[in-house]
Amino acid sequence: MPAVFQTLFPFLRWFPLSRAKLRADLLAGITVALVLVPQSMAYAQLAGLPVVYGLYASFVPVIVGSLWGSCSQLHTGPVAMLSLMSAAALIPFASPGSDHFIALSVMLAMMVGVLRLFLGAFRLGAIVNLLSTPVIVGFTNAAALIIGLSQLSKVIGVPFPRTDSYLLDLWRVVTQVPQLHWATLAFALGAWLVIAGLRRVAPSLPGVLIAVVVATVASKLIGFEHRTSVSPEQIEHSSLLATVEAFDKARTRIDQLTTEIADLSRQAERLEQRGGHDAIKEAAGLRAEAAVLEHDLKRLKSDNTLRQVEMHATPLRAVRAPEGVLRFHADADLTEKAEHEPGLWRFSNVSNGTIVLSAGGAVVGDIPQGLPSFELPKMEWGLVPALLPAALVMALIGFMEATSISRAIATTTGERVDTSKELVGQGLANIAGSFFGSYTVSGSFSRSAVAARTGAKTGLFAIISALAVVLVLLSFTAYLYHLPQAVLAVIVMLAVFGLIRIQPLIQAWRIDRVGAVIGIITFAATLLMAPDIANGILLGVVLTVLHYLIRTMRPRAEIVSRKADGTLGGIEAHRLQPLSQDFVPVRFDGSLTFINVAYFEDMVLEAHSEFPRACAVLVIGSGINEIDASGEDRIHEVARRLREVGVCLCFSGLKHQVMQALEKSGLVDELGREAFFPDKETALEMLQERCAGAAERAGAGPRTGGAIHTPVAG
Incomplete structure (x- = not known):
């Protein structure tokens, strides 16, 4: 077979497929799918997206990454690190879960894909050498802590405020521990016991899937969600109603500001393309106006997250009025002898003047059924320069993850890994996925390890796992409604806490103390700069380059x-x-x-x-x-x-x-x-x-x- 065909269509190396290979890939594909479905939903929430977008990211990108990658056992799809980085990069520009946020997530996937494809096509993968081992370890440890601890609010059933300071937001979660929802915590602990226990006792069983199935069934049987929609007249708490009204107005204003800023950016971009002194001057004025609105937007978002915490901290008791209508009073206003319905109710949401109260825990809810439709990604060119640094870091981090996984697997399989081809495969996976509603994906260590352990022979196993996701999207999304979000949070926490490594920094301290200090600085900076964690690793890269230049300027x-x-x-x-x-x-x-x-x-x-x-x-x-x-x-x-x-x-x-x-x-x-x-x-x-x-x-x-x-x- 001509070498050019092997280069253009690397999946031709799979053939001829023997019956033994097909059997091995079928088993590996099904096994990986049992991990992929719950993981993808958990990582989508980490990326600030509805869970269905995790399933979308587990369909087309998985197939394309498998066909054009260089490692037969590498599984492409949603991963924890890039999910968090995607959310962190986009939160300043849109509210998580909103239509605008979803569109930006897809656009970011396209940007990351183009960057990876460019690096691979021109064989520039060596640029990843700018990331020294201490910097990578420091960043990974900090990101794993950020990712894992960001799920704490879902484990205890309280809101997670989002402001410019992750550590301050985390502290606000800790202060809400007295308001934790015990049933939510019970589901989280139960899922942890099932997953961790089966890993130790019966590692061949799909512990993650078993935990998801058991938790979903139990949640439905006990009515874990327990929500109700009420009118403002049913709530006998004036200060809470005032806060709800302010929250709703601010959210409406946030949507308006987001639209206005996008319009101003588009107008400024058109003027800049037109050229000329007057056009450039007018464009600068529009940019300045957009900057003022962005400041207001950031303030409104911060205020609203704090309002959400305040409203959740106000428990209500339901009292049935003589006419049979439930009225909700402050818990402190009722005496112990007053007749009221069991359970505490807390604010959950407000929509079109209707207030949603919850006495239960958060569940996944409705998941749209059906496959993602083909749609061109909506490119907001005015935001491309602002997102470019994060996209570049995500491209490099994802590439580093994919190649390190591929090389680790290659040591056991003997398969040669071409890093440039892997970059091309990962780039094409993100580009193709962005046309089908996918956010940024990369190679997954956990799923690739499962594939290698179960004997996958070719990339066909990944295609089989993607077809299993298709089956879920077509037939089983309704059954996932009652899945507690606390269970998805535990899945994320167990996945990322295993990435924390201290020994490499200790070893670096023995060999190169300056390099180790840079790794520690990267760790601290990533934590302090969160949620903009890309800035942490950029600082580490700058310090590494400066250290190298100083050593080069003053050799021994x-x-x-x-x-x-x-x-x-x-x-x-x-x-x-x-x-x-x-x-x-x-x-x-x-x-x-x-x-x-x-x-x-x-x-x-x-x-x-x-x-x-x-x-x-x-x-x-x-x-x-x-x-x-x-x-x-x-x-x-x-x-x-x-x-x-x-x-x-x-x-x-x-x-x-x-x-x-x-x-x-x-x-x-x-x-x-x-x-x-x-x-x-x-x-x-x-x-x-x-x-x-x-x-x-x-x-x-x-x-x-x-x-x-x-x-x-x-």
Whole structure:
């Protein structure tokens, strides 16, 4: 088969499919589907989307990622990390769960897909090397904590306020612990016991699916949701009604502001495309107006989340009036002997003047039945620059996850993983998925591990798992109505807390303390900057690059002498006596380029100043891998300055490419070939003879200039 077909259609490697392969893939596909369905719904909620969008993201992207990926056992679909990053990137621009938020989630998936496809097509996957191991570990640990603890509100059944400070929001959740819903907590603990227990006792059983089925049945049997819709006249609590009214008005205003900001951005973009001084000026005015509205929008959202917490903290008791209508009073206003319906009621929602109260827990609710329709993603070009940094980080993080999973699996299967092809496959999966209502996806470690463990042979297993999702969308969504959201929260928490690793940072501390500190800073910054967690890893990347530049600007350079075992070592680090006062050997472990030539000059001149009697400075250059024009020019300058005081600049052990560059520049002839030695031992021996003879001839008086004129031995 021509190689071009293998490149364009990598899934052709699956064929021919034997009966044994088909059987193995069928079993693996069904097993993965049992994990995929509940996981995808949980991760969709983490992304701020209705649960059905998790199922949409488990259909087309799974198939495309499998067909065009390079690892047969990698399963593409919703993952916890990118779900949280997607929500964090979009919350400043739309309310979670709203139509605008859904449209932006799909648009972000398209952006991430295009970036990954670009990186893969031009084989730029090496850019992920900017993410050092300590930075990745620090970011992953912080993100896992953020993801896991963000589910705490669902576990105890209280609102989770969303403001600009994740830690402050989390603290507000903790302060609501006295108002926890015991039945919700019971479902969460029960799901945790089932999933964790089956993992230990019977790991072959689908613990996640069993927990979902049992919890859904139990929720329906006991009427866990227990909601009612009432009119404002039925609530005998004036302050609560006032807060509800303010909440509803603010939410309406939030929707209006979101629309106005989008319109202003589109108008400004059209003016900027038109060009011209007046158009650009008008566009700047529109941008400024949009910025003011964005500030108001952010304030309204913050105020409304706090109102939601306040309303939930106001429990009500239901009292049946003589006419049979339920009226809801503040719990504190009723005496113990007053006749009232059992249970506490709390505010849940308000819509079109009707207030929804709940005495139970939160469930998944209605899930639209049917497959996602084909629809072009709605691109809001005015938001593309604002979302681009987050999209780039998501593209790199998702790529890093997918390739690390693929390589881990490849160590057992022996399959070769092509990172560029994997980038192309992941990019196409996100692009194709965005046309079918999918948000950002990537390779899943847990589902890929299940596939490898159950013996998947080709990517056909992923297609089988996607067909199982299709079956759920067509026939079983109605049965998921009563699934408690607390169970989905536990699924997320168990998945992400397993990502937390401390040992790599401890190991990094032993080897590279600066790198370890950068990892710790990344961890702290990600927590502090949440929900904008992409900024945390960007800070880590910037610090890593700065650390690398500083190390490159100041490579290891030291005056050396003999250690007890005969090898050379730094005289300061090992407290050694100098080899001689007549010459000074200096080791320089770095390429001579524009970024560090100033440091090279300082190091050589400082060595000469410490040994003023020396007639030569020897640069042990076996660690110099390259030299540029700035390096050559600086050597010329340093050699001239030393020659003026009668000191020769010498080199030993220069690599072929460096020596060749110096010969082409004429510097070898200028310094004299006797100033270049093939290795350091020869250089030390020859300089011992030369400089000792020069010192005897010069006596105690100062040298008056010129290079060493002792003939070269041999």
